[in-house]
Amino acid sequence: MTWLRTHVFSTDHKVIGKQYISLAFFSVALGIMLSLIMRFHLIRPDAKIGWFALLWPTGATGGIMTPELYLSLMTIHGTLMVFFVLTTAPQGGFGNYFLPLQIGAPDMAFPVLNMLSFWTTFLALLTLLAAFFVEGGAPLGGWTAYPPLSALGQIAGPGQGLGMDCWIVSIALFSIASLMGAINFITTVLDMRTQGMDLMRMPLTCWGWFITAIISLLAFGVLLAAGLLLLMDRNLGTSFFLPAGLVVSDQLQNHSGGSPILWQHLFWFFGHPEVYIAILPGMGIVSTVLSVFSRKPIFGYKAMVFAMFAIALLGFLVWGHHMFISGMSPYSAMTFSVLTLAVGVPSAIKTFNWLGTIWGGDLHFTPAMLFALGFVSVFVSGGLTGLFLGQPAIDLYFHDTYFVVGHFHMIMGVAAIFAMFSAMYYWFPKMHGRMMNAPLGHVHFYLTFLGVYAIFIPMHFLGIMGAPRRYSDFKELEFLADAGVLQKFTTHSAYFTAAVQLIFFGNYFYAKRRGPAAEVNPWRATTLEWQPSSRPEVHRGPDVYSLPGAREDFVMQQDKK
Amino acid sequence: MKRQTTAVILLLIAVGMVFSALTSAMFVRRGLGGDWIALPIPALALWNVLVLAASSAVLELSRRRNSRTLWWAATALGMLFVGLQLQVWRDLSQAGFTVSTNPSSSFFYLLSSLHAAHVIGGIAALAAAASAAPLYWHAMSALWAYIVLLFRCLQ
Amino acid sequence: MGLAFLVWLLTAVILYLTARGPWWFPAPISQHGAEFDKHFTTLLWITGAIFVAAQLLLGYAIVRFKSRGQYATHSEGNNKLELLWTSATAILFIGFALAANGIWASVHLDQATEAALKIDVLAKQFSWNFRYPGPDGKLGRTDVKFINDSTGNPFGLDEKDPAAKDDVISSTIRVPVNTLVELNLRSRDVIHNFFVRELRIKQDLVPGMTIPLRFKAQKEGTYEVPCSELCGLGHHQMRTTLIVMSNEDFTRWLVDEGRKSR
Structure with missing residues (x-):
């Protein structure tokens, strides 16, 4: 009973944070495996693999993968990565663990609610995975679930029956869990800070979590609403997203007057801010890590906070850039385009300030620092391609090509994951009281950094050639006959990069048990999680490094003048 | 406690986003084509605005006078509201409007049942005597008035 | 380092x-x-x-400021710089x-300044259908209830309408060179997408909507049209070709096809 209370149904924010991280570990491992199977299929679509048949008796009869199986792996890969990895690990994981510690709170504002959010998320994950085991298998409509494909049921394709319902229920549960989490985070920041911890003295990590929680609070309700409408169209015979006169497999459907575009508006009103939900905590972590290992204050702390707010605000005004070629008004496309490129401005401000932070510093290349620097490189590479996609005239060609796939994997996937790696190497001593092996961390970083560029840069070239995404094979397209080498290179890079992650997992699990004991403040950092007392009074900002005349090159937040 | 009030305000913002999303979806859907039929809202739905408003008023009185009896009276009025809502749905389906009859009825059933679910949550909070429950409860009264007004305006 | x-x-x-690679x-x-x-x-x-x-x-x-035991400069930012780069x-x-x-x-x-050749496009899982008015210059009446793929009526042409008799239906799209073409894009089941790389245009076909798309091809040839919006398990096979022909060839083709359909 006590064991259950302390380890399973715990209300301690540290335990819940670790539970979220474990859930994200599981999801990311599964998500990567699905992507490897997909990459394999893309270069050898006719291969017979015995264990495919074992895993998916109907989707891969005789071991040859069907297109619908490929598409369902893709749907679950996207859903796992976007929701159960990029939304849980940065916020539910590291945020839960470190927000209370960094602002000097005894716990989150509502510990029981916190536990409930985790278990609801867990239930959402189970519901999603259940889709693989129901009749028809997992849905094949991608993580964006555009109707009518997602609204018509089994008749539109295998997996669009019960599997699709599982997906919607999972996403609805996830939304509810995220809303509970958001309420908890915002209340904690507003009402639980220790004495002297003014808002403008909070570490940028806390700003990242705080603003992410605000975005979640405003965005997930809209996704929930859209999910309810879709469920009703599927199961109650309503016509929100389904127009009249649909003929599917020669059968006239009994719907009238709805609009598939309506779903896209609702979905992307959530979907675009979701990108920032994934990346803002990472931006906070990178800012902190760069500052600690440059032994310098954050360059332009206020500008950083301002830029995060600007990103959050503009993030709610740009959803239409996912819909330039959807048939919406060409005039609104122009407006969305201007606003979209405007989001580039605060992102650029952040990049300049990161460079400003390391400029003139005393740089220590720990694994955490390497991943933070890698983040900056990847963020620039992935961000600049967004300038192309944000213009409807250019999107006329690039929409739904591999260029888009390369772009969002760089900026949303890789950048956010680099920030998570940075966070893990940085906070491991605090979380587990031991040190991870640094040389292995270096190897892990260099190979991963090389690997992600090798995976995603070729995708941009495929996109320039016009290769559409979400194709289970490209045999039919003559214009891609010469692109086989790009596909092969990408697939092998993916194998390589995935294998490299074993170094990380090995290092992580070994260090957790056997790593050398960590000092209280191994990185000589200034924020509250690195000091021993429980709720100290705070006297200064979070990043006082290399202060002229100070005894050491850092002054902790609780130190008196 | 201060943080409970903060949390309820945040919760109301989240609930507000769900209902705003549905409202805007409803306006878009209505503007799409000629298939929208004005919904004959049962009179009982209008009376129910008064029932919830009365419940809110009694709750406010209870808070000012610090009276447990009035608090329970407000809770009972909330339960009455849910009971009457069941009758509203019965009236509507007897008038030939089920959930899939027309987008107007689809939206009405969705909005009213989502609201009812929130009211039931509110009843639980009142029963638990949560300190921030009145704030939430008043918002639910206002929300029902808003929904009824919305459908009246769309006639 | x-x-x-x-x-x-x-x-x-x-x-x-980017500069020298073959992939462009x-x-x-x-x-x-x-x-x-x-x-x-x-x-x-x-x-x-x-x-x-x-x-x-x-x-x-990274190279310049690598730790060599130096003391970092204590700088908290520079408002002028912030303003400049913002x-x-x-x-x-x-x-x-x-x-x-x-x-x-x-x-x-x-706005189109010249008369355009109008082509009716109806996509479905997982094929394309293009419809041209026959010699009478008029597109025939259609109704979804007549749609039947097995009897070769993907558009649901109403047989009672005389204008429908000579409509030309094709699974590939043929257009005359240097002529303004206006497609009326429709889909009868899920969202599809019409994409011609060489024309640099792409447009979704959304059920319930008719979306016009204009282009003028200036070079004869055969170009691939891959469906570029996920439409189901056969998405990767949903491909057709755009054939840009000389004016004479196009007219001859249309007349021949019109004769066949009658």
């Missing part, structure tokens, strides 16, 4: 592949395509310059958006 060289190496490789756009076959390429190239130069500058700076900072990027980025609007408008907003 190693990171700096790795960053520079990757930058150099990306630059080389096909040649454009329309004026719009040429304008698209011009704008894309300008954009590529500017963003490329930013990309190189940022990665070079990052690498430089306004510079704002002007540059928003300038991009405004500059590209002309090309966008030419596809979707400009």
Whole structure:
């Protein structure tokens, strides 16, 4: 009973944070495996693999993968990565663990609610995975679930029956869990800070979590609403997203007057801010890590906070850039385009300030620092391609090509994951009281950094050639006959990069048990999680490094003048 | 406690986003084509605005006078509201409007049942005597008035 | 240190592949395509310059400020710099958006100044159907209730309408060269997408909507049309071809087909 209370149904924010991280570990491992199977299929679509048949008796009869199986792996890969990895690990994981510690709170504002959010998320994950085991298998409509494909049921394709319902229920549960989490985070920041911890003295990590929680609070309700409408169209015979006169497999459907575009508006009103939900905590972590290992204050702390707010605000005004070629008004496309490129401005401000932070510093290349620097490189590479996609005239060609796939994997996937790696190497001593092996961390970083560029840069070239995404094979397209080498290179890079992650997992699990004991403040950092007392009074900002005349090159937040 | 009030305000913002999303979806859907039929809202739905408003008023009185009896009276009025809502749905389906009859009825059933679910949550909070429950409860009264007004305006 | 060289190496490789690699756009076959390429190239130069500058700076900072026991300069920021780079990027980025609007408008907003050849397009899982008015110049009446693929009536042509008798239906799209074409894009089940790389245009076909799309192809040839919006398990097989023909060939084809369908 006590064991259950302390380890399973715990209300301690540290335990819940670790539970979220474990859930994200599981999801990311599964998500990567699905992507490897997909990459394999893309270069050898006719291969017979015995264990495919074992895993998916109907989707891969005789071991040859069907297109619908490929598409369902893709749907679950996207859903796992976007929701159960990029939304849980940065916020539910590291945020839960470190927000209370960094602002000097005894716990989150509502510990029981916190536990409930985790278990609801867990239930959402189970519901999603259940889709693989129901009749028809997992849905094949991608993580964006555009109707009518997602609204018509089994008749539109295998997996669009019960599997699709599982997906919607999972996403609805996830939304509810995220809303509970958001309420908890915002209340904690507003009402639980220790004495002297003014808002403008909070570490940028806390700003990242705080603003992410605000975005979640405003965005997930809209996704929930859209999910309810879709469920009703599927199961109650309503016509929100389904127009009249649909003929599917020669059968006239009994719907009238709805609009598939309506779903896209609702979905992307959530979907675009979701990108920032994934990346803002990472931006906070990178800012902190760069500052600690440059032994310098954050360059332009206020500008950083301002830029995060600007990103959050503009993030709610740009959803239409996912819909330039959807048939919406060409005039609104122009407006969305201007606003979209405007989001580039605060992102650029952040990049300049990161460079400003390391400029003139005393740089220590720990694994955490390497991943933070890698983040900056990847963020620039992935961000600049967004300038192309944000213009409807250019999107006329690039929409739904591999260029888009390369772009969002760089900026949303890789950048956010680099920030998570940075966070893990940085906070491991605090979380587990031991040190991870640094040389292995270096190897892990260099190979991963090389690997992600090798995976995603070729995708941009495929996109320039016009290769559409979400194709289970490209045999039919003559214009891609010469692109086989790009596909092969990408697939092998993916194998390589995935294998490299074993170094990380090995290092992580070994260090957790056997790593050398960590000092209280191994990185000589200034924020509250690195000091021993429980709720100290705070006297200064979070990043006082290399202060002229100070005894050491850092002054902790609780130190008196 | 201060943080409970903060949390309820945040919760109301989240609930507000769900209902705003549905409202805007409803306006878009209505503007799409000629298939929208004005919904004959049962009179009982209008009376129910008064029932919830009365419940809110009694709750406010209870808070000012610090009276447990009035608090329970407000809770009972909330339960009455849910009971009457069941009758509203019965009236509507007897008038030939089920959930899939027309987008107007689809939206009405969705909005009213989502609201009812929130009211039931509110009843639980009142029963638990949560300190921030009145704030939430008043918002639910206002929300029902808003929904009824919305459908009246769309006639 | 190693990171700096790795960053520079990757930058150099990306630059080389972009400048010299074999993987690029096909040649454009329309004026719009040429304008698209011009704008894309300008954009590529500017963003490329930013990309190189940022990665070079990052690498430089890594080499220059590597810890050698020095004491870091204590700087909390510089408001003038913040103002400078904020306004510079704002002007540059928003300038991009405004500059590209002309090309966008030419596809979707400009009024046609000449008569266009109208083609009715109806997509379904997982094939394309194109319909041309026959010799009478009129498209026949259709109704979804007549749709039947097995009897060869994918559009649901109403047999009672005399104008429907000579409609030409084709699973590939043929157009005359140097002629303005207007497609009326419709879908009868899920969302599909009409994409011709050489024309640099792409448009969703959304059930319940009729979306016009105009283009003028200026080079004869055969071009692939891959469906570019996920439409189900056969998405990857949903492909057709655009055949741009001389005016005489096109007219002959249309007459021949019209005769066959009657």
